[in-house]
Amino acid sequence: MGDPIGSAAVMNGVPEQVSVVTEEPQPSRRRFLRWVSGIGAAISGVLVGIPVIGSFVSPALAKAQPATWIKVAEDIALLDLGVPIRVDFVQNQNDAWVESRTQNAVWLYTEDGAKFKAYNGHCTHLGCSYYYDKDLKTFACPCHRGQFDVKTGAVLAGPPPRPLDELPVEIRDSAVFVNYRDFRLGVSERVGV
Ligand code: FES
Known part of the structure; x- marks a missing residue:
């Protein structure tokens, strides 16, 4: 059923x-x-x-990171007049998820202790570090024999396509600060990177 x-x-x-x-x-x-x-x-x-x-x-x-103010001299009274000094410093950079440290340099020059010139430490040709040639009283790049004028950064000899990259300088109290940034290498116009 x-x-x-x-x-x-x-x-x-x-x-x-x-x-x-x-x-x-x-x-x-x-x-x-x-x-x-x-x-x-x-x-x-x-x-x-x-x-x-x-x-x-x-x-x-x-790449669009802003320029950085770097203290390059503690006391302007201690700087030699008429002789450029090189200041090395380490910069931290964040690129996507990678943090890296790069060593950079600026050259600081003053004739009277009141007006200052500061240059990016990379040669404008291919980025080599240049030095101060005491005999010639010019900046000299060992890579391809580039030469630059100390007072103006102008190219005196060699293949660099433009003058040294001049950087803004500020005096705060008695310390010297430089607004550091890098520029594209190997081109005649100054283009920030
Ligand atoms: S990198 Fe300085 S002259 Fe070539």
Whole structure:
């Protein structure tokens, strides 16, 4: 005999009603699940895309880092007049997720202890470090024999395409600060990097 209620339901056409009741919410549930999975995929795409986009954008932003004020002399009264001095310093740089340290230098020159000239320590040709030639009283680059005037930074000899890169100087109390930045090498115009 079996289950009388079940048999009666089948015999009375209840299965059709049951099938209607159970099938009706399925499309809306599927739509809901599709909607949820679509949102999830969109969020995943954004989360995955941020680092990828960042890897392209961040280096560009890193290059646009502002110039940095560096204290190059504690007391102007202690500087020799008419003789340039080289000041080396270490700079921390953040490029995307990489932090690096670079060694840079500036040359500081004054004739009277009141007006100062400061030059980026990289030769404008290919970036070598140059030195002060005491005999010739000029700056000399050992890489390709470039020469620069100490008072103006002008090119006197060799392949450098432009004068030394002059940097702004400020006296604060008795200390000397230089606004350090780098420029593109090997080109005649001065372009910041
Ligand atoms: S890098 Fe200085 S002359 Fe070439």
